[in-house]
Amino acid sequence: MARKKKSGGDSGSMASSRELKQRVKTARGRKNSSTLWLQRQLNDPYVAAARRDGFRSRAxxxxxxxxxxxxxxxxxxxxxxxxxxxxxxxxxxxxxxxxxxxxxxxxxxxxxxxxxxxxxxxxxxxxxxxxxxxxxxxxxxxxxxxxxxxxxxxxxxxxxxxxxxxxxxxxxxxxxxxxxxxxxxxxxxxxxxxxxxxxxxxxxxxxxxxxxxxxxxxxxxxxxxxxxxxxxxxxxxxxxxxxxxx
Missing domain, CATH: 3.40.50.150 (Vaccinia Virus protein VP39)
Incomplete structure (x- = not known):
């Protein structure tokens, strides 16, 4: 409602706030809502933490x-x-x-x-x-x-x-x-x-x-x-x- 990198425990510490936010340019043919969703994903500290800690989702x-x-x-x-x-x-x-x-x-x-x-x-x-x-x-x-x-x-x-x-x-x-x-x-x-x-x-x-x-x-x-x-x-x-x- 099932994917992996280096395992880092389950403390859930977030990436540094000093990290630069990423922007997503609106591509031709992509809905604005899709662009906003993608930008939110790229800038979500829990998404970044999941990749770092080897978890399959921010959830x-x-x-x-x-x-x-x-x-x-x-x-x-x-x-x-x-x-x-x-x-x-x-x-x-x-x-x-x-x-x-x-x-x-x-x-x-x-x-x-x-x-x-x-x-x-x-x-x-x-x-x-x-x-x-x-x-x-x-x-x-x-x-x-x-x-x-x-x-x-x-x-x-x-x-x-x-x-x-x-x-x-x-x-x-x-x-x-x-x-x-x-x-x-x-x-x-x-x-x-x-x-x-x-x-x-x-x-x-x-x-x-x-x-x-x-x-x-x-x-x-x-x-x-x-x-x-x-x-x-x-x-x-x-x-x-x-x-x-x-």
């Missing part, structure tokens, strides 16, 4: 910041990453759960787009909304999840109300699945957009989790409506409890 730093503060990912945890491409969140999950070095963690990712392999993870090129996806994810996980991550986002239409409803729908689907597979005490982190139509989602979250909060990491652009909902302390369902005892 990696969003998860790093959230996990540093709320400690979602722990050694031995089983993690499901929805909308995993290009793999930045999966890179952090396998490292912090120990899955990357065989210390008991397990990470399963899924996306419509292909994802280059990441050691310590199982990556599925599959539509999360396909009928067969839930059973395949459960099979690959092999047991209840400790954490469900969702950075899924529908392609933007440019119409803000429509985009909001589409991403909220994805978040609701991710939550429904999370409540099927999370073990009691588990956590759910998902991308949303600021705006209305959240009442039912928040009601469901507050009913099923002990603590629910909105978070906007520094790596989320300040001019973006993007933010994340974080729910911790899953209260558990009969299905989750049965799976945990299986």
């Amino acid at each position: 990696t730093y969003k998860l790093i910041e959230i996990d540093d503060k709320y400690h979602l990912l722990k050694p031995g945890y089983r993690v499901l990453d929805l909308g995993a491409a290009p793999g930045g969140w999966t890179q952090i999950a396998v490292k912090r759960t120990g899955a990357a070095n065989g210390r008991g963690g397990e990470v399963v990712g899924i996306d419509l787009l292909p994802i280059e392999p990441i050691a310590g993870s199982t990556l599925l090129e599959m539509d999360f909304m396909a009928d067969e996806a839930p059973d395949e994810l459960k099979r690959q996980m092999g047991g209840p999840a400790d954490v469900v991550l969702s950075d899924m986002a529908a392609s933007a239409t440019g119409h803000k109300p429509t985009d909001h409803l589409r991403i909220m729908s994805l978040c609701e689907l991710a939550l429904d699945f999370a409540m099927e597979v999370l073990k009691p005490g588990g956590s759910f982190l998902a991308k949303v957009l600021q705006g209305g139509a959240e009442r039912d989602l928040m009601k469901t979250l507050k009913t099923n989790f002990k603590v629910v909060r909105h978070v906007k990491p520094k790596a989320s652009r300040s001019d973006s409506a993007e933010m994340y909902v974080l729910a911790t302390g899953f209260r558990g369902t009969a299905a989750a409890k049965d799976a945990d005892n299986a």
Whole structure:
């Protein structure tokens, strides 16, 4: 919703502010919006840091910041990453759960787009909304999840109300699945957009989790409506409890 250079840890330090900003000349045939996007990418310190640190996307730093503060990912945890491409969140999950070095963690990712392999993870090129996806994810996980991550986002239409409803729908689907597979005490982190139509989602979250909060990491652009909902302390369902005892 999966690419590399020299590994430099996951501290997320930004490039020096003294670096010269790059400008992109408007090329013939290129839309002005495309030129502005490209210029923003070239001047984005998180994009530069991702290249330097060997991460596949700037979004990696969003998860790093959230996990540093709320400690979602722990050694031995089983993690499901929805909308995993290009793999930045999966890179952090396998490292912090120990899955990357065989210390008991397990990470399963899924996306419509292909994802280059990441050691310590199982990556599925599959539509999360396909009928067969839930059973395949459960099979690959092999047991209840400790954490469900969702950075899924529908392609933007440019119409803000429509985009909001589409991403909220994805978040609701991710939550429904999370409540099927999370073990009691588990956590759910998902991308949303600021705006209305959240009442039912928040009601469901507050009913099923002990603590629910909105978070906007520094790596989320300040001019973006993007933010994340974080729910911790899953209260558990009969299905989750049965799976945990299986």
